[in-house]
Amino acid sequence: MAPSDEVSGLRLAAAERLLASVGNPALERLAELASRLLDAAAAQVSLIGSEQVVGAAAGGAVGSTGERSPAHDSVCTVTARLGEPLIVTDASADDRLQDLGAVSDGRVRAYLGVPLVGKDGHVVGAMCVFDPQVRAWSTDDVLVLRDLAAAAVAELELSALAVEYEADRVRWQLAVTAAGIGSFDWDLVTGRLEFDDQLHALFGVSRADFGGTIAAFEACLHPDDRGRVAKAITRAIDGCTEYRADYRVVRPDGTTCWVRARGSALPGPDGTAVRMLGAAYDTTAEREADDRLSRVLESMASAFFLLDDDWRFTYVNAEAERVLGRPRGELLGGVLWDLFPFAVGSSFEEHYRGAVATGEPRTFEAYYPPPLDAWFEVRAWPGPDGLSVYFHDITARHDAEQQRAEASALAEKTRQRLELLSTVSADLSSTLDTEYAVGRLARHLVRDFGSWCLVTLRDEQRHLRDIAGWHADPALRPVVARYAQLRLGALAPGSFLHQALRTGEPVVVPGATDAISGVLSGEARDVLRSLAPRTGYVVPMRARGRTVGAVTLFLDDAHAEDLAPEDLSLLVQVADRAGLALDTAQHYQSQRKMAETLQRALLSAPAEPDDLSVVVRYVPAAEAAQVGGDWYDAFVQPAGSTVLVIGDVMGHDRHAAAAMSQVRTLLRGIAVTTGGPPRAVVGALDRALETLGVEAMATAVVMRLEQNAGERAAGTTRLRWTNAGHLAPLLVDPDGAVRELAAAEPELVLGVSSGTVRTDAEVVVPRGSTVLLYTDGLVERRGEHLQDGIDRLVGLVAELVPEARARVADDPDRVLDPVHLADALLARVGEDGAPDDDIALLVVHLATQHD
Template sequence: MPDHPPTSAPAPDADRDAAVQRLLASVGNPALERLAQLASRLLAAPSSQVSLLPHVPAAAGTTDDGSVAGSTGARTILQDQVCSVTARLGEPLVVTDARDDARLRDLAVVADGQVRAYLGVPLVGKDGHVVGALCVYDDHVRSWSTDDVLVLTDLAASAVAELELSALAVEYEADRMRWQLAVTAGEVGSFDWDLVTGSLAWDDELHAIFGIPRGEFGGTIEAFSAAVHPDDRARVSEALQAAIDGVTQYTAEYRVLHPGGAVRWVKAKGMALPGPDGTAVRVLGAAYDTTTEREADARISRVLETMQTAFFLLDDDWRFSYVNAEAERVLGRTRGEMLGGVIWELFPLSVGSAFEEHYRGAAESGVARSFEAYYPPPLDGWYEVRAHPGPDGLSVYFHDITDRRRLEEQRAAALADADAATARLALLTTVGDDLTATLDTEYAVGRLARHVVRHFGSWALVTLWDEDEQLRDIAGYHADPARRQAVARYAQLRLGSLSPQSFLHRALRSGEPVVIPGATAAVVPLLEGEARDVFAGLAPRTGYALPMRARGRTVGAITLFLDDGHPDLGEDDLSLLVQVADRAGLALDNARLYEGQRRMAETLQRALLSAPAQPDDLEVAVRYVPAARAAQVGGDWYDAFLQPSGSTVVVIGDVMGHDRHAAAVMSQVRTLLRGIAATGGGTPAEVLRSLDAALDTLRVDAMATAVVGRLEQTPEERDAGVTRFRWTNAGHLPPLLVAPDGTVRELRAGRPELVLGVTPGSDRTDAEVEVPRGSTVVLYTDGLVERRGTHLQDGIDALAELVAGLVPEARARATGSATLDAGYLADAVLERGVAGEAPDDDIALLVVHLGLQGERAEPGA
């Protein structure tokens, strides 16, 4: 540590220096060493120290070789550099790896590996000055817990209190200062007691230790006894008498009363010497003052007694040699019961437990052990334990963590319940998603069998009432892949051979779950033929038949079987399985209702759309796909018919709205347009102008988009193999023109025009394009290209790209005078354009292909 405090620390002053010097004068190396040893034991650290300001080497009491008293483990003065950082901070310094700490990594003791992990707390006096630091450290990386910091802080507070108390003693007790100087010099007094004459002689040092001047001591054993503390006299006298009687060694530690009233501790050792007859005639010995050691032990004891951590010390014979107050409380025994007793006898349930394993392991290896363990009644508690071996025996520090462990168990149980609830909810959600994600009932039910087996049992079958009110086993699944074929075969055979008195039929009739204990023995008699043999081979132990119900009727059933080794379902699992069956029943019933309504809507819609005209030189294909929502007929329509001139008119349109009203209005608009075009013979623009006027006159409340096109051809154009396509567009999507070479382009002309039904007399114009024979025109409604979150033009571009990609396939399927199969192209566009799913909006599609004419037709046309 530096000779002076760091510049960032409070500036030293004379008052503080004087206080520190008094502290230094009051504390000897034994006290410092015991505090350091206690810190090492409590925190299981190999090294520790107490450093005091302002001059650490002097404060810590260095020896000639540079070692420092008041520490444990290998340590040099240089390590006080680390403590100076703690003193400068004025707060705990917690370091897991000093090499990664900017405050410490440049210090020499860190660079050469003496210090890696470090924990230090400042020693703060009552006046607020930092007077030093108490720290522990390790030459290996280590993490310090919050409890470690609190324990070291507690020790630091006790250390400061004892230091200040000692400083007061220096000021008011001159005799104690003289004793400290004598101990520093290593003074030991001697005595000689002549048992024959009764004379007792002391040397000068012993007079000093007892505080009795030579001229004031009586020189008898009575004078000595008068100086001994009254509470210790009988014990000292008995020890002396025992040595005399046995002509053996004498050892005693006792208190003496100085004439001034001070009380000192003295330890004496001697030997009774025999005379010619073998009896003792003389006692010679020495004595020295042990007050400092006693006070240090008392300080340590006070710290241990006030600690919230339970502590006891076991000697080498596994006897309790110290027990603090917290240990008495936690262990439920008094000190009187434990001190001197063997731990294995007082706590027999610890034998063979983790306690014995770790205590003996720490004592044998010399390495501290930390563990958590449970001790049965009468303690009935969980304990967090540190067992630290040392020269005095095994120091054991422990906390009662029973409440924490029980809370953890409660939390674990709560988490398990939450996980189970989450798993149940996840299963119900997954089943619901599977059953509503597709309109393919049989596929959805097949996945239901897998989910049921994975969560509840060994194998399962799912049975449905079909449209003809016949039962069908529609899906089966076994957890063991090797047995799935057997389950599939049983599903094929079961219903044809199963008795009407079976458990399945009972569940279907009652609408209640049926449990089948001893399933193999119970079901085999109800089967016939091969089904009986297959079921016997599967050999389930328990079965469950659960009806799938919806809207007061049974729509099917789930039959679940459990093989040997699979436990029966508990109440929660059975309840969950019933919920799965109910949810499946409702989803399946909804799918059936939807399918029926969808078929009804589609039938109604198609009834409003007549078959298109099919001129000899044209191939017209029309398709209609209803929206995914049940019973939502729409306003999309197509048409293809001949005008009196012989020209073919093609129409695609969409009345705004998706309900029965829209379908009815669509029929009116379509009929009006067909009548106007067929009787008037006007161009597409003229037809739409007349239609606008008719809608207004007839008060038809409708708004619609439409493309009306006419395929025209003069005799000259027929000879040239050319046709003109004349069209007008009332706010609809642009038609696509497929050239004979397979290229695809949009047909757009001029500015966009208003939709029908907005303003009578709206301006309508015709556009015209020459198309060679072998071309194809594609008309469509927005259900084919409009997708949520996607720009409409992106959908049109994708359709054009799809059509271009399908042209080679459609050409390969052409026959006769056609160079392209219009029907195949229409079907392929729908199949790939909506990816096999029912669209959000209905779709009308018209594909017209211009085949070859006359001599241009291929041979065989």
């Protein structure tokens, strides 16, 4: 049993369900048998739910049945959690058990337990034997206890099932009694017919006065109903099928009630019926209501007639005479199918026979040809007297509904057009990937408008490029793709495409194959003829006063009609929306490229002394607005120490990039001219920003790599750094271990206060170590705590180090390849797409030094 199972609702419910079996004598016997067969001092069956309940006990545990105790303090809970036999020779020496109460007080020393697995596969407890003395358990002991546990589970399930069945029976009996439903049981072999109390009360006959035979039942029926009921009984018995009947019962006091009976004839081994079971209830009130309705129908303006079991008219009201065009005398006694032959095989026959066969009312609409020549709404009710049919002429309503249907079809077409606009807008606005957006556009237009489509983009230099194509026939899509490769280079300047782009207005091309072939040359003309378009529509894509491309839609002979004016208007709307999306995408790409170019231009190549491998990387953000502000630097001070810098100016776009350039230049100048340690450089930078009025705030780590003669002889280097609110660098030791270089206390970011006191942290590391400095784009994710991202980065670097070490296995001066480490790290981070923020990364490997 897994830890999550212990608290699962399903397992707890399975255990709680079996609690009704606590104290079951059969369980007690099984516990006694376990104690005796295994020669154990005590035996116990435990159910483990939210607490432990002793279901049965024997031997030294006798008397504990029903006791409850905390589940966590039970040895049986350990067995249940394991989900397999727990075999313990000395519990006091077992780390899992020695602190449990039963072990501490000496009741349990030797223990053998097996889990109890319920019918749904959930562990519900354990069966165990135990001794206060140390003893060993054999394999046979385990097998015996397993068998006894299986028997215990079977007894628990059986007992629980019996309790559930009894509860269901009581609920069923209460429901039946409350509903006034009686039941009967007729043994067709002995002829004995039994009523329950409810049915005796309904018939008004006591058990003593009822003869208990089918004849006694028939004697209670109204004489007019006996033959019909007998037929229903015979039909059910002969076919071993359902029994259905509605009849009147004449009680001994002379009163009459209507009864509805439903049942079924049950077959014996030879397939013939041996028993009939069923139920019946009083429907007098319902029938009286029907009678009142029948009286009303005669005076109604609606048509009504009644058919018997042989489909003969037994009642026809005055309106039915008029609508059916025959007098009542001609209709009564006549067969429906003979008098109205057009009803045979029609919806009328289908529904009339269906109502009689199922006993369920039917409501339908149907047309009857001349001489009636009308649509009717028909309601047919089956009953003991036959089929009651109510109908009225709905021809006028049907005509009106047909007109509404036509209007609805027009509205649906309008809805589909709006849905197309919505879908296209959603596709085009959900991504800034131009190629993907227009590719989706071509598919939508082919699906809703034509046979095939091309989408053409015009860039800022007015160069044309077909960037998407689609055909309704998958087999012709490669042909469309080939035509897209050829056509622009083969089109004459006066082509329909150029005309649409020049005027900004749609161009309709009838006879498209011949017309377009006239402005094409070479292979493109042949490919077009194989596609055989009948009509073409060239619709410009416009946005912000300029044309950014065009949609060319073709219809071939698979489309019988050309586009309606409203369809062409919709196509223009779609093209305009696509144009706006394309223009937005182009603008985005332009802005992003500009920001990235500016950022990269401001980042110079790092210094790289002979004994260091310095690798720098910059990755722009996915959105142009997020590019700018991150920087790295590596340079040498006059005394020979290498300074590493990583920083991030708050904000984004080209303004942040410009501010970054100022901060970076000031820091580099201060560090080189003063030659000071990191704390002094950053402190001076704080003051310079304030003095020069540079309105920028930034985080940064400035680290200096120092080495005196003793450290060089020892093969070590001192890292000295100050951290102005930036992410802590990572250090990879020569053995591959990865850790953060965190300062004792975080310090303010740059640009907040010129009076900030800066401090240095330092650590001496062996040569062969690697330092990683990075910006937050490498670790930040939406909705995630920053520390989680840092922890993930540490794990990822540790994962990539072995591969980077393997790359330089033959190089005696380097422990790992920093280039591979940097590139592999960025590749893994970029697996989910471009980062939300730009990334600056500085990886420095301290190579082995030689005198």
